[in-house]
Amino acid sequence: MSTTATESVQKEQSMLLQKDMIADHFRRLGRAKEEGKKVVYTFVPGNLNELILAFDMLPVHPEINALQSAMRKKSAGYIREAEKHGHSEDVCTYVKCDVGMLKSGNIGPTGEKLPEPDLLLLSYTGCFTFMKWFEILRKEYNDCATVMLHVPYQGDGAITEEARAYVVKQLREVLVPQLERISGRKLDHDRLEELLASSARAEEDLVSILESAKQKPSPIDAYFGGVYYIGPIFTAFRGRESCEEYYQVLRSEVEERIRMKSGPITPEGPMHNEQYRLVVEGPPNWTSFREFWKMFYDESAVVVASSYTKVGGIYDTGFRHDARQPFESLADYCLGCYTNLNLPSRIDLLEKYINEYEADGFLINSIKSCNSFSAGQLLILNELEKRTGKAGGFIESDLVDPRYFSAANIKNRLESYFQMVDAKRQNRHTPSSRERA
Amino acid sequence: MWLDRLYTVGIDVGSNSIKTVLMEHDDNGSEAKLLFSDLSKIRKRETKLVAEQSFEQVLSRASLTPDDIAYVATTGEGDMVDFRRGHFYSMTAHSRGAIHLNSAVRSVVDGGAMHGKAFAIDERSKVLTYKMTSQCASGSGQFLENIARYLGIPLEDVGALSKESTSPEMVSGICAVLAETDVINMVSRGISASDILKGIHLSMARRLVGLLRGVSAEGEVMITGGLANDTGFVAAIQEIADSENMNVRFNTHELSIFAGAIGAAIWGAFRHKKLAQSELQHQ
């Protein structure tokens, strides 16, 4: 009795906090133009939030807008709109959702119109589509000022000195001058360092939260729940006080759940009897997010680790933003985000998760939109099966295009998958005709 | 040799049927009149043979011989017709045919057996933009024919039945071949044939309206091809377009199914004159 009561209270606190933070951010965006604040559009993976905040600019993340649109069931219309303007049905639907939203009046998730960008900060990290995306936006916003940060790929599985130097140099010689020009102020180094220090503190808490899934039962769902947990740190809030506070609250909630030995909280209610522990690779589907989650809830399946919660940046292998070397740590952050890892490194990381989080199996949600994630996932599946001996599952959907989410199909596959995990765990012996004869 | 009348034949070789028209043109080519038409289902026969027979059919009705025909123009899969003089691509032909049937139309939806196409045209029937369905027969005319067959309903009755529907069954993206199971399933769930058909019409309409939106269609839209004969489909596509607030009005013509053949015949006359002129110049 009392547990459920506390659970619901706790749930409300961190969630409400996040809700307020987001609402506040969009309110500020809504007032940006009249208050003379400059708006920077930029991408989530390896983003430079601290740098943007140091110039007192406001970031907008088109990917977040796209996923919010999907959750509010607007994406289908936006995508159609973009396709009407000549965008192919084959390409990343995030882009189309964003373009469609723009063409439909640029109304953001809170129903307010989003301010137009003063700068497009194209941090070209882990995905080629980003480049095209901002080239498209640049045209849409009348040749809006655009600055490119080229972040090399970890082709050989490591961050090279040259790559780091290249990024640092671009930060210093291209980004900062451009940000100074647009914002009309000099970079405040002290402010940047403060922000980075705050980031590091929040990151510490986040890692502890993500790693809490090593407990049995896991107090969190590191995929469906995880996407909420990474919200603040991967977007406009990292470096801010509110972000630190959010993670403190969340961490204490999680710790309380560990003490109570209770499972994650889901939209269907708290999960009680953890049956399957899974590692998930790939982004979720946003259009049917709850339905998707419920399929796991119904089977009492908990995701204990996921790669998607590392898209912004990977913290659990030790990286922290570092006020002592601001540009170097920003560069490392960009260079280190999940989709900037080469395939062998991605497999190593997933393997590590499967082992460390004592998963029963792993599942790949392959996203039609996203070549960056998806190309090669079938090999990942095979490799992981080979290395871990755990059951691997493969389902296909899309981020924001509801046409590519077939609930029946996914359910069918999941059902088979869970039965497969079961069978594997029990390893029952079935007589064959030969043995009987 | 100069006849005082110019006759041309247009043959539209479809995947399902062959449409042939015989047209008569006045001297300056501005007036074209349809004399005879023939529609022959291919029905597992050899396409080439059916085309020949269809050609002979219209000629014999007009008591003309092949020599009287100034230009035999094909469209569609016209490669099979070796007695053609020239070939026009199907959108070129359909758009011309559509303008001939109704000069006010500025967009065309061609609902054939395999593909659906939508294209915007100008007053001279020039194709401005177009969209086509992909390599999946779901939602095509053939798809509808299959369903009608599974339901045991003659194609001619499909339209009327569909219009009787009160609560159409939602269907979308089902395979033209595997639809059989789905349809049988719906029947066994007690859904009436008219609700099934209407559901299918709506889903087909949605696809084609999608294409039309892709070409930014507005105003008068001509439906050409066999689907124009299907009143249920015509009603459905109007319904969908209205529900999506598209400013379009769908037109059909009793000769809609012959639009491609008519267009080809008219272009045939045009080319014939061009060619005759350049021959004159050469001499």
Next chain:
Amino acid sequence: MTVQEILRQCEDLYNDIDFAYVRDWKTRHGAGAIGYMPVYVPRELIRAAGMLPVGIMGAGDLLEIIKGDAYFQSYICHIPRSTIEMGVSNRLDCLDGMLFPAICDVIRNLSGMWKLLFPGKYAKYVDFPQNFDAELGGTFYRHELRGLLADFARISGREISNDDINEAIVLYNENRRVIRELYALRVERPHLVPTYEMYLILRASNILDVAEHTALMRDYLTATLREERPVRDNIRIVLTGAFCEQPPLGLIRALENSGCNIVDDDWMLGARYMPDDIPVTADAIGALTDAYLTGTVATASKYEEDGNKGAYLISQVTRSGADGVIFAAPSFCDPALLERPMQQEALKREKIPYTSFKYSEDTGQYQVIREQTGTFADAIKLWGDA
């Protein structure tokens, strides 16, 4: 040689998915061969190491995909499947390494897959700077090139001098020059350089030793000028978007048969990425770097700093006197397809007609495509106002 003989040689090269030429070349020269994916790699460096650069453009429709599908979902383009299929069926054994240029996420990830699938083989992702400042991108790229050079030296077992690189640059300059001539002839008299032939001849540059290829093109230039060919009533087209996965030959023929003469394109872009000569200097790596930073043509995989999208395409149209543009892109090719709407906007502003279609290297049915390009050609021909 007659045109027919030259074509037969090119067709043989095209059809040979077992790379007999490469195997033979290696034996003859006692040297290695390095494969590379589209679009571009600095072939000069491979050549400077005495090795044969081999462009891998998938297997077209020549290979049934049995195992390649095991690696890619249905919504990923086709070229990596057939490439892997060739790899796992030992057809690429003759290569001593593979380069994966930074053109898209698919090829990028393929580099990692290659490392996993062929652990003993050299597999390298070649990152190209998207920053074109000599100090920034230039520094980075120089380093990339030096890394490659060191790798090639290791693989070939020989030191590579500045002169070696310059020698290769000269050979490729020569090759580029003849390509320019060929393109110029086609613009002038398209009927003498039919699309199908031009394609095959250019395609041979993927495999042939550069000097041989240059000679082959020269032969073709001489031979085709002697041919009697009918002038067809075709429209003039710039084809764009096909810089990576290639359409099957049948489709190329179908385009031509539907009334389009292609007068400029982005096929085999790697061979024409730097249209101009690269100077011979004491710093060959520097020259290659500069050529990359300042001398490459526009393509979807390259960031356009000035945001002048479509300018290059429009210049292609103007230079070649084309009637219109065909966007032909591989299905599921994000770079090409995302580029398309921007290009089309630019063309619209210039009132240049265009049409577009998608294909896959193993597309077997050209009907729909022919219907579209045919209608496009009809529209230009019948109303003539283009």
Next chain:
Amino acid sequence: MECYVGIDLGSTTSKAIYMDAHANILGRGIINSRHNYTLACQIAQEEAENHSRFAILEQSIRENGTGQSIAATLMPVLRAKYKLAEHNAQLAELRRICMKDLDNWKDPMAASLYLEAVEHILHRMEQEAVDIYREDTAEKSDFFRDIATSQFMEFAQDQVRRHVEELSFERLVGIFDRAIIRVESVSFAKSFSAHIDFAYREVAAMPAFAPYRDQIHAAVKIADEREFNIVRIVGTGYGRQRLPFEKEQIRSEILCHGLGAHYMFPDTRTVLDIGGQDTKAIQVDGNGIVENFQMNDRCAAGCGRYLGYVADEMNMGVHELGPQAMQATKTIRINSTCTVFAGAEIRQRLSVGEKREDILAGLHRAIILRAMSLLARSGGISNEFTFTGGVAKNEAATNALRTLVRENYGEITVNISPDSIFTGACGAALFARN
């Protein structure tokens, strides 16, 4: 006796298996599942029960001293006669429904015209029934629908030819189409007692068996009176969600196929199942536990229906495709993926003079190529490889498969069993037993 039942509710056919406590298969039943799934499931189950009774009958005869000597000759006759009884009952139902349909016609003129025609057709069908079910006639379809359809079409064409002006073929066929669905929905299986009694009386009257009539009768009685105590049923297959079963009683078809294949061929590591509407590639471990699988989407290309559609397109029966394709001298590449487009392509190819068998060879290769890519996706092919599902009955398909497997995966044992269509049901029965 205690038994466990597995039911595979396929998209085109439903299959049931009766299994005893020692995992021995007692009987198998199969039925078209075109209509109501619940009913199909019931009928398949009844069929399997009858089949089990036959097995008991045979066993009783064999165990009964003298019976042993005649069992081999008797059983086929008995089965054929039983089938005949069943067939006759179905024909009677067909007649009843057709007549009722005609009764409701609004136009009496037309009704009487068509009544006469239908009467003729049905009469001929009834006459021919005996010939269909001789113990020595060639193998025929398991389904009344298939037999009746081909007969009805043939005789209807005769009628139309004779009365060209008055009768429409489509309309005649329409009457049949409406009726056959309902005939298929009637459970005849229940009437085991009646049918076996008929069969018994027929054989008892035969000189060869008359001397043994008492033993036979005794065996018939045992089989007829045997009670089956169904301990548990497990359902699987395409339509499984529609079964009125508890969640625990429903198993994914993937797992059932894996387990079933393991049961039939214990060394199986890779299973390919090509059914009417889907294709599955499954990897299993040494215990028949699924390790990995891939399924195609809801697209007919690459499934049994692809061949069915092609057969229609070429005016052939599905069972004729394989043998004809085996005559091919070359393989023509079919470019269209979509079944409907492939149909059009076939027409085109035929019209440019390509040979039927060569085209068919291409089609079979196409379907197997798709399966190969699914197999590759599921993790390749390991020894031993088992091919199940309806398409495994098709020689050209198995042939193409063997070739491609050898070319790409080396020498691998390929198992194909005549009962492979029951693989899923068998797996389900095993789940029921566990």
